[in-house]
Amino acid sequence: MAQDGYEHPAIGDVTLPEVLHALSDPLRLHIVATLRAGGPRGWGAFDAQVAASTLSHHMKVLRMAGLVCNRRDGTRCLVSLRPEIETRFPGLLATVVALHQGPGTSQGAAAMPKA
Amino acid sequence: MAQDGYEHPAIGDVTLPEVLHALSDPLRLHIVATLRAGGPRGWGAFDAQVAASTLSHHMKVLRMAGLVCNRRDGTRCLVSLRPEIETRFPGLLATVVALHQGPGTSQGAAAMPKA
DNA sequence: TACTATATTCGTCGAATATCGAACATCAAC
DNA sequence: GTTGATGTTCGATATTCGACGAATATAGTA
Structure with missing residues (x-):
């Protein structure tokens, strides 16, 4: 865990292209979906x-x-979604995660493919 | 214009990370928003x-x-959004473009930031 | 045919990204 | 203090990305 605290950007500094790029990797998309x-x-x-x-x-x-935040828990490091991302880009995560998981695994997201 | 036709992938072959990556560049995002x-x-x-x-x-x-398609028009080449992308990933473009344009320029998209 | 306008392809460059292994830092437990 | 568990950082390497200029292809026009 290196230092004491983690560096988290101010949610206002996060840009949309930045977020989309972060989500454009299969593993990272999987992580975000799992956290949700x-x-x-x-x-x-x-x-x-x-x-x-x-x-x-x-x-x-x-x-x-700005998608996740880290918190120390003993020797481990817990990850969770940053709630503010919903304020910054409303509906984005819901839409993307729902589309990633597909029609069968929907979890009350913004868009719901029916075919 | 090189050859006679343009190479367009089957809409079913397009993956979500691929689309998100295409949208993660400011210029490309601007192009898509303009086309919409x-x-x-x-x-x-x-x-x-x-x-x-x-x-x-x-x-x-x-x-x-799979986001745009090209069509020959005399010496030019017209670009337009591929309608099928809405079937493939419903709501994605609407959400992303709305968030890109911000609260002031909303065009009936999925999410509407109020702050 | 030659010339112009428009877009594509090619070759190249530097910067960013992804991946790994090895070394290091931190905490908890012994 | 030593050891083990869990991440982080560093260095190296390979790939991808975004940008450019130059050469090319195609359609229309003179």
Whole structure:
């Protein structure tokens, strides 16, 4: 965990292209979708088939895009979605995650493919 | 215009990360937003401050992501949004474009920031 | 045919990204 | 203090991205 605190950008500084880019990676999209489906969790919760350092890198991308926040929990580090992202870009996460999961796994998102 | 026809992927082959990546560039986002606000148009309609070859490159990215289609019109090449993208990823474009344009320029999209 | 307008393709460049392994930092437990 | 668990940072490498200029292709016009 390196330093004491994590660097989180002010939600107002986050740009839309930045967020879209963060979501344009399959693994990061999977992480965000997983977080939406449940609460905060440690790194191990995402059965990512990549090295720990790679996963750490993707987490930083998500964090710097204002999508997630990290919190220390003993020796682990819990991740969770940043609620403010909904205020900053209303409906975006709901739409993207719903489309990612497909029609069968919808969770009350903004758009609902019927075919 | 190179060859007679343009290469357009089948809409079913387009993936969500691919589309999000195509939208994660400011210029491409601007192009898509402009196209949504009006009909088909030539390259010159987007007052892009980049070289023609660069613009052509971005057009190809958008085309390969299934977002736009190109059509020959004499010596020009008209671009327009692919309607099928709405079937493939319902609500995505509306949400993203609305968020890109901001609260003041809303055009009946999915989400409407009020602050 | 030659010339112009418009867009594409090619080759190249520098910057950013993705990935890994190794070393390091932090906390909890022994 | 040592050890183990959990992430982070660093260095190296390979790939992708965005940009440009130059050369090319096509349609229309002189």
